[in-house]
Amino acid sequence: MRYALVTETWPPEVNGVALTVQGLAQGLLARGHAVEVVRPRQATDTADADEGALATLRVRGAALPRYPGLRFGLPAARLLSRHWTGSPPDAVYVATEGPLGWSALRAATRLGIPVASGFHTRFDHYMADYGLSWLEGTALAWMRRFHNRADATLVPTAELAGFLQQRGFQRVVRLARAVDSAQLSPALRDDALRARWGAGRDSLVAIHVGRIAPEKNLDLAVRAFRAIQARRPDARFVWVGDGPAREALARANPDFVFCGIQRGTELARHFASGDLFLFPSRSETFGNVTLEAMASGVPTVAFDSGAAREHLRDGVHGALASDDAGFLAAAVRLAGDDDTLRTMGAAARAAMLRLRPEQVAADFDSLLAGLARRGERHADLAA
Numbered sequence: 001m002r003y004a005l006v007t008e009t010w011p012p013e014v015n016g017v018a019l020t021v022q023g024l025a026q027g028l029l030a031r032g033h034a035v036e037v038v039r040p041r042q043a044t045d046t047a048d049a050d051e052g053a054l055a056t057l058r059v060r061g062a063a064l065p066r067y068p069g070l071r072f073g074l075p076a077a078r079l080l081s082r083h084w085t086g087s088p089p090d091a092v093y094v095a096t097e098g099p100l101g102w103s104a105l106r107a108a109t110r111l112g113i114p115v116a117s118g119f120h121t122r123f124d125h126y127m128a129d130y131g132l133s134w135l136e137g138t139a140l141a142w143m144r145r146f147h148n149r150a151d152a153t154l155v156p157t158a159e160l161a162g163f164l165q166q167r168g169f170q171r172v173v174r175l176a177r178a179v180d181s182a183q184l185s186p187a188l189r190d191d192a193l194r195a196r197w198g199a200g201r202d203s204l205v206a207i208h209v210g211r212i213a214p215e216k217n218l219d220l221a222v223r224a225f226r227a228i229q230a231r232r233p234d235a236r237f238v239w240v241g242d243g244p245a246r247e248a249l250a251r252a253n254p255d256f257v258f259c260g261i262q263r264g265t266e267l268a269r270h271f272a273s274g275d276l277f278l279f280p281s282r283s284e285t286f287g288n289v290t291l292e293a294m295a296s297g298v299p300t301v302a303f304d305s306g307a308a309r310e311h312l313r314d315g316v317h318g319a320l321a322s323d324d325a326g327f328l329a330a331a332v333r334l335a336g337d338d339d340t341l342r343t344m345g346a347a348a349r350a351a352m353l354r355l356r357p358e359q360v361a362a363d364f365d366s367l368l369a370g371l372a373r374r375g376e377r378h379a380d381l382a383a
Contacts, residue, residue: 003028003368004089006038006104008061008072008096013042014241014261015211016288017120020177021095027361029053036089038080038104040073057083059100073100080107088113090372093154093364095120097146105149114371116173117150119143119164122283144169151371154364156286157310175363177307178355179291186297186349188265188272197236197257197273204228204235204335207274207298209267209289210281212243220280220324222253224301224331228276231336240270271296276335277318279308280327286310291355294318294348299341301331311355317348 005025009018021037028035035054040061059079061071080103092108094101095118108115147153147169154175155161161172191201199205206225210216225237238257239249250258262270271277277293279302290307293300300318302308314320319330334341 001369002034002089004036004038004092006094006101008040008098008100010039012044017095024364025054028365031361031365040071072098075099075103077103077106080104081110084111091368097143115150116152116154116368116371117147118154119147120285122285157306159305159309160285176360177286178357178360179295179352180357181295181352184268184271184292184295186272188269190269190273193269193273197238199236204232205238205274206276206278207238208278209240212241212246212249214245215283217280217282218245220327221278224278224328227328227332228335238274271298274298275341278331291352295352297345297349299334299344299348301327317344317351
């Protein structure tokens, strides 16, 4: 089969969408399919870049406001129509709702190519975080219009599927996610790295991994750590990632350790060298970092939604909170019991070993192939 994946973001950009789409592309390649990625050109692209078996169509892009380093694709419906007319893919997956995503939807629909869309980001939640709460309803309606033009909308959790169906989203299908437990491991814990953070062997290290931005509810993580620090003065708070709120956060909290963006083995080392993962975000559709922390053997405190609701057992792998007070109490409680943290970390790691990225790729392949077969039947009937 020939598949096209359309995305506004792609590594080396670091975010959940980019890494998830890359994983899906690699999974399809491993299953023997021809895969093309359509994405905006990046500053790191070179004319002789070798992407192996992965074909890439790069389109014009522009900088994304308030998101330094990220770009969005400019409209490209005519380009995609010409490109796919001669050699159409069997199915298209559109991962983002930007101008490039809309162009791909229009071009594929015009050519009769089946399309699945991916619901990765709650843009309606982001409105309030950027002072635009009055646009929440408009944002959700815009996303509904986009996704309802697709033949299926893929979501990572049953919770999100139910939410969207109740709000008029059609043909919603759950596609589970997994984490590569071979790359993330407690065995990568590094005492020398912890020493650079100012943490001793017995010091507690709270860690946050992700974009440092207003929509991530970071003030709650700060409050949780300060409550922990009141009981464990030698505790350290390590931040992995970057974003528009980093400078102000660092200025207000000079004792925090900021490590910037980490990738691959370095990211795995940072995860495994923490003791407690604080994840206060309420805007995630999933939150891949929850699975990554668990695979690294690090107990997690998170809200009862997304990946945490799907995979984290309260009191076994960490703690699930329903409100800010519950989040604060759970963080302080777990941080005060090293034996419980070790037991929970081992249980979290064991739970992630049961997840298999190969199964996610197989399910994704099956879904796209099903859309392709349905499209062929419709074409035969029309003929």
